[in-house]
Amino acid sequence: MSAPVTPSAEADAPQVFPPTLREVMLRPRWIAMLLLCLVVAGVFAWLGQWQLGRALSTSPVAPGxxxxxxxxxxxxxxxxxxxxxxxxxxxxxxxxxxxxxxxxxxxxxxxxxxxxxxxxxxxxxxxxxxxxxxxxxxxxxxxxxxxxxxxxxxxxxxxxxxxxxxxxxxxxxxxxxxxxxxxxxxxxxxxxxxxxxxxxxxxxxxxxxxxxxxxxQTPSAGLDAIHSPAVDSGTSVNWLNIFYAAEWAIFAGFAFYLWYRLAKDAWEREVEELTGGGEDGDELPAEA
Structure with a gap:
């Protein structure tokens, strides 16, 4: 009759399942951070809209x-x-x-x-x-x-x-x-x-x-007249303000990217601590 098999200590240890990136992002801390980023992005979006309105409302001088x-x-x-x-x-x-x-x-x-x-x-x-x-x-x-x-x-x-x-x-x-x-x-x-x-x-x-x-218009003291021709009336679009509006849109997008990057860094650190991936060289689990 064969001897009974004794389970190993590794088999008795509870199995650890690292959290997914989605689970980390849904934690109250990161939800609060997301709300803050929404506020910041909203301010940037308002500034971009204001700059865009300024760009389109600039009226050129009428010809002549x-x-x-x-x-x-x-x-x-x-x-x-x-x-x-x-x-x-x-x-x-x-x-x-x-x-x-x-x-x-x-x-x-x-x-x-x-x-x-x-x-x-x-x-x-x-x-x-x-x-x-x-x-x-x-x-x-x-x-x-x-x-x-x-x-x-x-x-x-x-x-x-x-x-x-x-x-x-x-x-x-x-x-x-x-x-x-x-x-x-x-x-x-x-x-x-x-x-x-x-x-x-x-x-x-x-x-x-x-x-x-x-x-x-009339020079003095024997000087020559200054060449100062009429200025081109230009366009109703102020391209500098449009450039500023695009910058604010980029800043708004960066606020969301910053939240994502910080949450992902926190997730990667937690996974490394639970799995020992940072010490043993194991790969991190795929984002789920």
């Missing part, structure tokens, strides 16, 4: 409207950025030039010809608070002529600082300040930027300043 001269105050206000559809609008404004604030701007292109602009600070008349706008008065290819014109205009303004002038020209958006590329002259300005000019102007306490500037 930019050539109709309008008061500067009706087109833009001090301290705010010039809206894209109004860039290049012809405007008019009256005031007097501030003495000693005629400054040469380098690296200017005038119909593909490189040269210099002479700029001035026009203190606007008939406003409650002191307000100024930068005006580009003319172009020249000669640095010496630009310096001479600035000196002559400074002398003229000093002799009669209250002389009133009427300026007609195109209103252009601020080009933004930039550090001088010339080590010999750290004060050189190569961008037409009212923000940079403000640091060089006089009598600016309590001053309102337009962020846009004007290219004068």
């Amino acid at each position: 409207a930019s050539e109709q001269v309008q008061p500067l105050a009706d087109v833009t206000k001090p301290g705010i950025a010039l809206p894209d559809p109004l860039a290049g609008q012809r405007v008019e404004v009256s005031g007097s030039y501030v003495p000693d604030d005629f400054i040469v701007i380098t690296s200017r292109l005038n119909d593909q010809t490189e040269g210099y602009w002479v700029s001035g600070q026009l203190r606007i008349a008939d406003v409650a608070q002191p307000t100024s706008v930068a005006v580009a008065l003319g172009f020249t290819t000669s640095k010496d002529q630009a310096d001479a014109a600035a000196s002559a205009l400074n002398a003229q303004a000093t002799a009669d600082p209250t002389a009133r002038v009427d300026v007609i020209g195109r209103v252009i958006a601020d080009e933004g300040p930039v550090v001088s590329a010339t080590k010999s002259d750290p004060f050189e300005l190569s961008r037409m930027s009212p923000a940079a000019l403000l640091g060089r102007w006089h009598d600016v306490a309590g001053l309102n300043v337009y962020r846009a500037y004007i290219t004068a």
